[in-house]
Amino acid sequence: ELPKIRMPRHLRETYIRRVGDAVNIMIPFQGKPQPEVTWTKGGQPLDTNRINIRNTARDTIFYIRQAQRGDSGKYELTVHINGAEDKATLDIQVVEPPGPPQNLKLVDVWGFNVALEWTPPxxxxNSEIKGYRVQKSDKKSGKWFTVLERCTRTSCTISDLIIGNTYSFRVFSENICGLSDSAAIASGVAYIEKTKTTYQPEKIPQRDMMEPPKFTQPLTDRTTTRGYSTHLFCSVRGFPQPKIIWLKNQMEIREDPKYIALIDQGVCSLEIRKPGPFDGGVYTCKAVNPLGEASVDCRLDVKGEI
Known part of the structure; x- marks a missing residue:
């Protein structure tokens, strides 16, 4: 009987384990007389100080007591019988939580808003970064609150801050294992003060002030949980003040109690109240004035309850 490896379905894709977990894999095969079994990694014999192999007449067991990232890679399994052979590849990825983001900066404070920027960890x-969790803390309470659950960019705008409060900010990285053990903390703080405006007649012709709409901060893709209200934010400028139109999947959102649209000092927000599965899709914010129009898009995914 010719040798044949029966690779289990779940091992045909990358096998992912966390650092410190055990790796215990059994791969059956067939063939008579009993096949000779060989394991290699990158064409080289395995390190028997780390990896234990046990073979029977019908299967081979691959065992690592405590996986480390260095155990990641492609392992080659070969079974031989009298010159005939069958081969299979086992791809192992050993992962752990990421490090914190780098270079978190408080780049701007205006009105009730703050802009943050950072760089990846x-x-x-050893795993793709899925996003970032952004949190704020006001000096009065000292407690941290999440303002963005999974930001996919390395920048964001935080809105609806309270006049008179001083805020600190921190950001966690997130991969398949979860959040980083520590966060990046912005070195500066943001004090939200009441702006005093004094009217002064412009000395330049009014036409020089005219400006078509332009978005200074785009919408960002969001993922939310069904039944929990969420907000979309972007920033726009233009003169005369643009008219703001919200659309979902290219259809204008009109008077609907599910949605609350606001604009304050150029910051546009759309609250989606208690979203359900059908509220997911592509949302567009369009700004229009006599000089032109501009728009930004984002995708909202609504997941089932956790």
């Missing part, structure tokens, strides 16, 4: 934990 030096160590991604």
């Amino acid at each position: 030096v160590d991604n934990g």
Whole structure:
């Protein structure tokens, strides 16, 4: 009987484990007389100090007591019988939580808003970064609150801050294992003060002030949980003040109690109240004035309750 490896379905894709977890894999095969079994990694024999292999007449067991990231890679399994052979590849990825983001900066404070920027972590934990969790803390309470659950960009605008409060900000990285063990903390703080405006007649012709709409902060893709209200934010400028139109999947959102649209000092917000599965889709914010129009899009995904 010719040798044949029966690779389990779940091992045909990358096998992912966390650092410190055990790796215990059994791969059955067939063939008579009993096949000779060989394991290699990158064409080289395995490190028997880390990896234990046990073979029977019908299967081979691959075991690592405590996986480390260095155990990641492609392992080659070969079974031989009298010159005939069958081969299979086992791809292992050992992951851990990422490091914190780098270079978190408070780049602007205006009105009730703050703009933050940062760079990706030096160590991604051997797994793709899924997003970032952004939190704020006001000096009065000292408590941290999440304002963005999974931001996919390395910048964001935080709105609806309270006049008279001083805020600190921090950002966690997130990969398949979860959040980074520590956060990046912005070195500066933001004090939200009441702006005093004094009217002064412009000395330049009014036409020089005219400006078509332009978005200074785009919408960002969001993921929310069914039944929990969420907000979309963007910033726009233009003169005369643009008219703001919200659309969902290219259809204008008109008077609907599910949605509350506001604009304050150029910051546009759309509250989606208690979203359900059908509230997911592509949302568009369009700004229009006599000189032109501009728009930004984002995708909202609504997940089931956790």
